[in-house]
Amino acid sequence: MAATLQSLSEQSLKTGLERPIVGVNIGKTKVVDLEDAVEDYVTSTRALAPYADYLVVNVSSPNTPGLRQLQELDSLRPLLSAVREEADAVTGRHVPLLVKIAPDLADADVQAVAELALDLGLDGIVATNTTIARESLGLRSSEDEITACGAGGLSGRPVRRRSLEVLKMLRQHAGDRLTLISVGGVTTPEDVIERLDAGADLVQGYTAFLYEGPFWAARINRGLKKAARRVRG
Numbered sequence: 001m002a003a004t005l006q007s008l009s010e011q012s013l014k015t016g017l018e019r020p021i022v023g024v025n026i027g028k029t030k031v032v033d034l035e036d037a038v039e040d041y042v043t044s045t046r047a048l049a050p051y052a053d054y055l056v057v058n059v060s061s062p063n064t065p066g067l068r069q070l071q072e073l074d075s076l077r078p079l080l081s082a083v084r085e086e087a088d089a090v091t092g093r094h095v096p097l098l099v100k101i102a103p104d105l106a107d108a109d110v111q112a113v114a115e116l117a118l119d120l121g122l123d124g125i126v127a128t129n130t131t132i133a134r135e136s137l138g139l140r141s142s143e144d145e146i147t148a149c150g151a152g153g154l155s156g157r158p159v160r161r162r163s164l165e166v167l168k169m170l171r172q173h174a175g176d177r178l179t180l181i182s183v184g185g186v187t188t189p190e191d192v193i194e195r196l197d198a199g200a201d202l203v204q205g206y207t208a209f210l211y212e213g214p215f216w217a218a219r220i221n222r223g224l225k226k227a228a229r230r231v232r233g
């Protein structure tokens, strides 16, 4: 992390461009038992918060067994409180803190997490991670092929509809009291516009970046610029 930040700062010195905003996402790995999770997140926070412009607590990766159980309110409240306290204590500043949720949460649970975030004074929510669902996603592969791929999280296009739905729900529930980062199936400039219109403050993409390469974000930005010009006439 320190080396990454150093390299970003050197790049910005060289190019004269500002150092990009660095969001740090923390999550426990499978070698850490669930009952030791809070301690593990606090350890990661202590190590990484000093480098973070904002911090995200990931409790929604389906690929780490048990991780998503931390989204249950009884586990999530003490976890987020501990991370928030540690982040601010170790840095001596307020580190914006967000929680990242799964698209597979029931609507009532999405709203409950939003309530908790507001109650704890969190800064926002990142929605969403990958999905464990396979039904109703419009998948074209055969059932056998899908089963053969295994039980990991599915990203990209198939998660788009639910990710947008969760965003709309969160914005409706939280008004402007939370920063919402929308992620899940965002591929085109039109997708980004759709998320912004639905109340996203920031939009992220992982799968599109993976498939389309490092200039994907620049293409998105050019598309957004074009769209803005069309609107202005």
Ligand SMILES: Cc1cc2nc3c(=O)[nH]c(=O)nc-3n(C[C@H](O)[C@H](O)[C@H](O)COP(=O)(O)O)c2cc1C
Pocket: 025, 027, 058, 061, 100, 128, 129, 130, 154, 155, 156, 157, 159, 183, 184, 185, 186, 204, 205, 206, 207, 208
């Ligand atoms: C290979 C892979 C690894 C990922 N690793 C993480 C991770 O470590 N932490 C996390 O919060 N999300 C992780 N994600 C989830 C993505 O950040 C993103 O939330 C999700 O893929 C939906 O966005 P997308 O459709 O643009 O990919 C990962 C996704 C993929 C496909």
